[in-house]
Amino acid sequence: MNAMNRPALIIILISLPIFIGALDLTVVSAVLPHVVYDLEIPLQTGLDDAAWVVSGYLLAYTVAMTFMGRLSDLIGRRKVYLLALAIFAAGSYLVAVADTWPTQLALRAYFLVASGRPDPAYASLAMLVAARMIQAFGGGAMVPVGMALAGDLYPPGPRARILGVIAAVDTAGWVVGHLYGGILTRFFDWRMIFWLNLPVCALAFGLIYFALAKPPPGLPHPKNTDGGGETPSQPPQSEEHGWGRGKMDWPGALLIALSLIALNIGLGSNSETTYGTLDTQKGIAWSSYALPMLAAAAALFGLFIWRQARAASPLISLALFRRVNFSAASLANFLVGFSLFVAIANVPLFINTLVAETLEQGAWDSGWMLSALTVPMALASIPGGWMSSRWGYRLPAVTGVLAGVAGFVMMTTWRAATPYGTMIPHLALAGVGFGLTMAPIAAAVINAAPSEYRGSASALVIIFRLVGMTVGVSSMATYGLQRADVLSRQWLGAAADLAETIRVGMAVAEKVIQETFIIAAIVCSLALIPVLWLNTNSQDRRTS
């Protein structure tokens, strides 16, 4: 049996690792306090470094998405997909063992070149972040390659639907990641989350290896799936696929990767200046390299745009951004991604800091409470799609943004004593809002793209949301830590005892988390501007 004759089977097979890769994007949001404690990372000075366990994954996931799809155009889907899957599995293994032999190995290498004894907790954390980034690179790469494979397998008519399925699988993964993490850590060590990836990856690897062994019917070029050892008998039949043609824009890939890395370091660096050094009169302090890093990020991004405008085979077609719907929906996606991640990161923080009595209870409660946000989000994306096909993109998108803002405004009323029963409707309202915006924004982007760019446009839907999330987690971690430091000094009396210190610490955490919800509400409301620019022509309405 040739699996290529059953494209739905292929889509199911490739979707499973994509789901797990996306799952691992948010899985640590519920278990991060557990990980920080387990690795003995000090709370005051290590929290900003520990944030890299989340933001590092987001960053590498996003960077891989920008160019690995294009690479698969050139050297073959099967080869790149299996490579990405193997990288993801290797990364999962390394995360599970990060604080054992990889840390020992890193320390031995350190001792060969330097004297002194590095703090083993930070060495373990560095290895964990590195392993998470390896894992994310593989996980992120699977998404565009999977989408491109769907493009190979399906004709233009049903293709958008299948691309939507893969995007939905990716979204579903990170939507339930925290719940999965919370449930697993209730019964097992947090490392079990990553150990469990290995048998699934091994099974998927074997099945996909054989399923993609032969190229899709009508597409005999070996570079399409590079399987079967067949020699090219004829040139590609469809210009639309374009595999094997052109060159990989490695300079472009490098520029966008470096730009995103510099942006993250720049946004995340300010928190390093806070503990014990901040002048409360000056407010937010900047580390010495924050502004140069942000400037470098802007310069590298400018170079990337310049490169894309001139490259024969660009990673991203800039012409897409001349379409109002494409640009407006991309901007809205970035802003929604930013505010969405404030909720995903800060709801567990609120519960762990102010409500839960143990780390296990914190992980468990965080997982369930975040479901009050993400399950309505997933459910609301269905009426969002229906509304956008009936009345256009603008109405569901505007309604969704307004509901999201309202949800965040309600979250600002949370106190340590607020019962879960009160929090759930607030989270659900925000979730419904995000859900309503997802489908019209995605449809606006994909339908604004000509058919030959539909694959990269589909990837851009996810990329813009992920970049928004990445910027959100970096900047909010910085803001939160600096504000916490300023408020602690203002509110804590001289030589306070331990009980008073804990009381003030909780009050500060409550205040800072409220403020981040206000910022999320403001950022979310800014998304009203681009979504009001969305227009729906008759062609869009048909295809959405």
Added chain:
Amino acid sequence: MSLRRGGWLWLVFLLLAGCSKPTPLPPSPDEIVARAAARMKSLPGFHFVIERTGAPAFLDYDETLAFRRAEGDFVTPDQAQASVRVIAPGLVVDVGILSIGERYWQTNLLTGVWEEFPPGTGFNPAQMFDPEIGFQPLMESDLTDLALNGVEELEDLPGKKLYAVAGRLSGERLFQMSYEMIGPETIDVRLWVDPQTFDLYRVILTEPADAEPTVWQMDFWDFGVVAKIEPPQ
């Protein structure tokens, strides 16, 4: 031909071996420890790391704050600064400590701001490494059953050969100077000492236990370096 050349080489080797100086015998373990203690007492300053593994050692009577590690600088005779990692239930925190003579400061857990406390409030490395009453004179007086285990290379000091000495230490005085964390029973001790300078690079103290023992590892480097220790602003 080859046999004749081999015979010549053998003869040259024997002659060289006969003419070379005899390998000096290593000093006795007592002498190694005495010279290491004297060397440490004479140093104007050094950098240290103290790490606890195994069974927890607590900083409070309620046994909620467990000592994990401390890293800092000691300046002779009575100054020290260090960052102390404390493990509380569900929480890991670093506390800064600074001691100059009779004055003692700690950082606030929440803000990191220095606050002055009466002497003896908490664990103080200045007391632990005091050249008159600290660990250095204790090495001279309280170590017994010393044995030289040979020359060893530590994993984190590749290429450096060190005397490895084992012995037993009466833990009563160490108990007092370590904020009642190490001791008071007799403790198994292992020391690694530089054969040339007699700098003490590492000490491992293993406390007796029925189940899991508490193991303390003290590492030293930057011998003779005087860190700048000033009262916090």
